Amino acid sequence: MTKAMGAAMRRIQAGNALSAFGLGFTVPYLYVYVAQVRDLGATTAGVVLAVFAMAALVVLPFTGRVIDRRGPLPVLVGAAVLASAGALSMGFASSVPAAVASAALLGAGTAVMQPALATMIVWCSGPATRTRAFALQFFLQNLGLGIGGLIGGQLVDQSRPASFTLLFSIEAVMFLVLAGVAGSAKMPRSMPLSDARPTGEQGAGVGIRAILGHRAMVQLCVLGFVVFFACYGQFESGLAAYGTEAAGIQPSTLGIALAANTAVIVVAQFLVLKFVERRRRSRVIAAVGLIWAFAWIVAGYAGLGHGSQAMATAAFVSTYALFGLGEAMLSPTVAPLVADLAPESMVGQYNSAFALVKQLALAVGPAVGGPMGAALHGPYIVTFVLFSLGITVLALRLGKGLTPAQDQPVLAAASRVVSVHKPEPTPANA
Structure with missing residues (x-):
């Protein structure tokens, strides 16, 4: 791994950890927020969670080709900005259409970030370092989710919608931090994968x-x-x-x-x-x-x-x-x-x-x-x-x-x- 690849990898992993921290703030509480805090009911909460998942299924079939044509960095930055907008709007969503639209933005953005981040890690690693790079990514994701969920649980108060607005706002900021940190990385092309390619x-x-x-x-x-x-x-x-x-x-x-x-x-x-x-x-x-x-x-x-x-x-x-x-x-x-x-x-x-x-x-x-x-x-x-x-x-x-x-x-x-x-x-x- 070259110096440039190592520097880019450190930025990617740092942004990955911060975005996971932001997700940990809100993911465990999304159902409670929609159904009880915003008083939109269990059915609406189920629809919101379904839309969150379905948005990923809609955008992922088109994501890979864009990554290969434009590079993973602009795709990641765009997805992070989209997810940030979805998180922020979710924090203020008080109606069914607003909650559903916010879930669609958030689900699509977070889904696209996955293959974009994975491709950036591939570009910044070689066959000898790739295993450890993905292990570190998974480690930081879980650490960020765990710490975020722990801190978020101390901040939320079902009687105060503003406490949930704060959580979603923090999540939105973390996505923008990911976009900024990763966007500042100089992306080298990865080592050729010819040794690993199928013939x-x-x-x-x-x-x-x-x-x-x-x-x-x-x-x-x-x-x-x-x-x-x-x-x-x-x-x-x-x-x-x-x-x-x-x-x-x-x-x-x-x-x-x-x-x-x-x-x-x-x-x-x-x-x-x-x-x-x-x-x-x-x-x-x-x-x-x-x-x-x-x-x-x-x-x-x-x-x-x-x-x-x-x-x-x-x-x-x-x-x-x-x-x-x-x-x-x-x-x-x-x-x-x-x-x-x-x-x-x-x-x-x-x-x-x-x-x-x-x-x-x-x-x-x-x-x-x-x-x-x-x-x-x-x-x-x-x-x-x-x-x-x-x-x-x-x-x-x-x-x-x-x-x-x-x-x-x-x-x-x-x-x-x-x-x-x-x-x-x-x-x-x-």
Whole structure:
């Protein structure tokens, strides 16, 4: 990594942390704000959350091509300004149309920022540093979300709408800070990705046709959908409903469980990084599937076992902690793998495609898991144990189609260094 790349990376990561801090201020309280503080009702709050998610599905199919044509920096700055406008208007929204329009702006802006940031990280890193760069991004995101949620919880007062206006205003400012910090970075082009590119598949077409013609990327997208559906798509819907209905968990304990999840990520991220970066990515992802299957079994004990309430609570919190361990292992594997699969001219489109898959999973996950977690306790646990084991199977299948540079870039980099510095044999007649 050059000096310019390192300086740009530091600015990108700082802006990423600050924007996550701003999101943490408001995301946990959006439903309460719309339904109770603004007194617009539970139905309107549900519509607002749905619009927030649907806006992402609308803009992401077009985002990747713009990133690849114009560069990720102007896209990120534009998205941050859009999200800032959405957050600020949400803070003053007192009617249904205003709340829905604000959610659309906020959802679209935050969705576009994901692939733009990921592409900037790819441009500012090489194969040897990319794994750590994405691990640091995930670490800072969770740290920012956790601290933001903690401080935001101390500031909000349901009897004072102005306290929520303050939170959304702070979030709006954080997005503008992201735009300013990232916008001041001098963006170098990343090292060529030729060593990691697929051969024989990248010329299948352009845009979505090229991605659909790239078998390894399609497999990774299917795997990503299952990952986000079985984990993130259940945190605040199915798993929360299961915990309160089947395990008798108090609503306040849900906050403790989410805090445990964040704490494990923050503590474990760099502890597991050395373990992860020296192993095949496909096998690391496969191991995450096994960890999450065990997490769902622990959740099953919390709700279906016959232990005390204290044991059920401890098991439920442990479920979130185990998910956090798996997340810490995934962050340095999945996102860099998307970048290493992408042709150099399509990094933005590959990142956007994977972000779209994530949003689809996050939309479908609560719709399926919520009702099951609330009413079908046994089938709910069995279903997601099987989904987690499916992650393991899909990861191992994906590994068979990856090149050494894609599956284990550390060894591939080492072999390139050896080949470059191998001494020439001395001629016999010298």
